Amino acid sequence: MGFLSRLFDGMLNTKKSFSEQLKYAFTGNELDQDFYDELEYVLLSSDIGAKATNEILETLKEEVKKNKIKTTDQCKNALKNVMTNILNNVEPQKLVFPCVIMVVGVNGVGKTTTIGKLAQKYDKMGKKVVVVAADTFRAAAADQLEVWAKRAKVKIVSSTEGADPASVVFDGISSGKSRNADVIIIDTAGRLHNKVNLMEELKKINRVVEREFPEADYHKMIVIDGTTGQNATSQVNLFNEAIDLTDITVTKLDGTSKGGFVISLAEEFEIPIRYIGVGESADDLLDFKAKDFVDSIFE
Amino acid sequence: MALFGSLGERLNHIFSKLTKRGKLTELEIKEAMREIRVALLEADVNFLVAKDFIKNVSEKAVGERVLESLTPGQQVIKIVNEELISLMGSENAKLEVAPNPPTIILMCGLQGAGKTTMCSKLGFMLKKQGKKPLLVACDIYRPAAIEQLKIGAKNAGVDFFEKGTINPVKIATEAVSYAKKMGNDTVIIDTAGRLQISQELMDELVKIKEAVKPTEILLTVDSMTGQESVNVATEFNNKLDITGVVLTKLDGDTRGGAALSIKAVTGKPIKFCGIGEKIGDIEPFYPDRMASRILGMGDVLTLIEKAQEAVDQKEMQKLEERLKKNQFTFDDFLLQFEQISKMGNIADLLAMVPGMAGKFNPKDVDESKIKVFKSIIYSMTKKERANPEIINGSRRKRIAAGSGRTIQEVNSLIKQFEQTKQLMKNANNGKLAKMFGRKF
Ligand SMILES: Nc1nc2c(ncn2[C@@H]2O[C@H](COP(=O)(O)OP(=O)(O)OP(=O)(O)O)[C@@H](O)[C@H]2O)c(=O)[nH]1
């Protein structure tokens, strides 16, 4: 145990983030087994997962063979390309207005905060925004959203704790429609994807939106905590089964996590990744760009 | 049983050429460990921890004799499982109590880990044990965090302290004097979530620690955390010398490898687990359950045992026979309910099994609904129970009146009956008995 913690101390002190580990991996010049082993560790440590890591490395090796790659620098570029190619598929289309964005996800991932950021973003773009506090379950959830709505100076529709979330959404949509809102953003309670009853509740909310505002460009966006590991796949899988997700947002990438799970998500579900959360203030929301994402990993 | 024991199956496959009585050889172990490694990584065990773990287990396993009752694959799982359990430590759920009250518990962790919820749960638990806890709101950053803790305290029926959004070190200090004055024997301090790389916010925690000298410093970790768990745990532990760990959201379907990683890098005990959103959803940490979960077997071992106890194998076979002949009746339905009731929370257990989530509806096991259904079935005549197709409108009315239920409830029962019948018909022959009756 002592040995291990020392090892990790070392890792932290030298601040070997993903990128730095990669640099380290790429300092040698030979594409030998050691090099690939090192690479594997680096990919694994970014939560890319055992399976995807394996696949990426297989593809890389083919590329190396095909293009007669000899140096670690070339190999690094090839690896970047392999990863960017996977993520290119999930760059999102532009939103069309009016639109409804329903934000879903497991507990504590950053749904409400992301909505606060979105409200400000679209308000600044000159769009009329309405936020809907349909998390009627968690204590003080509506208060939290209200603070964000005030900050962004947008209209909020909410109800009392314990109210039926579907009916809050109904009110939110009618209010948004009557005010000619461009963007209606719905906050939902955090729920674990394996809770059947809670997923049924979400389906019900979803049906209300579909029924009440069929003309809108409807986005069903899952928020995933960037520090999540391989469970991200299960989250997307079950939320997708319930309501056919259209967007993914990954938060908390201002930490040292790299959110590598998006690679397998991109391959498995092909659901567009729209935003990246990089902090707790309203401006800390970026558009997802495949190339930037991969670059940030390598820089 | 691919559903449950995928790792077990793969290992058995590797060992299929091996005779049962042999000793495990280095080569076989090596092959098996490749599978174990993947299983650990898929469970989010940190790769360095996994590497180290595998090295140790391999050394232990070589030359070990395969037990008579087990296949070599099972033997390896047994060794791995035991090693995991011993690494994750004892069932140490006890909170330290300060010699001079109040006992002070400082909660810390990343954003969204579940600290605030855990504070109310701990408060509730301690209150039940006869303590008089005070919850203290030191998260001055997140909107409505104070309000959330306030409601949590109210739900737990415990005291609450806040000072708005002034300096958290000051809030904590004042809270302790307040507790002394008011006779609160335990102080639970909620703090804002923070990244371990935020110098400023980590220093804030250190200052709180210096000011109030907590009895316990509990790092709260989301059980869905990936490789990052080691960085988080190492840094919080370096800065604060934490006394223990609390794992949250274990009612999800995560494999929870973070538990192993954190224990490996900090050596600090995992004390409690959060297993739901309700205030009572807290339990001690069970290393054995965690081990089988990390190995991708969910709570399968417990599940299988439970199912075996509850399900009468002969009845199951009879049921299948009748299903084959399309003779599923309300009597069978009733029998099914009884078996399900006996199994208790099996739906919850099933939901924890990776891959099973969403495939099993806990509504099927809703006790009150089962009671309603039973009362309706009891109001049917023998003939109706055996020949469900004869239950027409007027019979439905009579059954409803006889059982004191509504027509809608009767209809809903009949619909559920039809669905179940279909479902069971679709299930492969013999699958039911297999599902409940065989160890992997
Ligand atoms: N560092 C960082 N923290 C974030 C980010 N997004 C959200 N958070 C923090 O994560 C915590 C939880 O965020 P919430 O927005 O309350 O999460 P939620 O998903 O709405 O939570 P529930 O409604 O309780 O399920 C808060 O402390 C946020 O400030 C991010 O991009 N980076």
Ligand SMILES: [Mg+2]
């Ligand atoms: Mg929220």
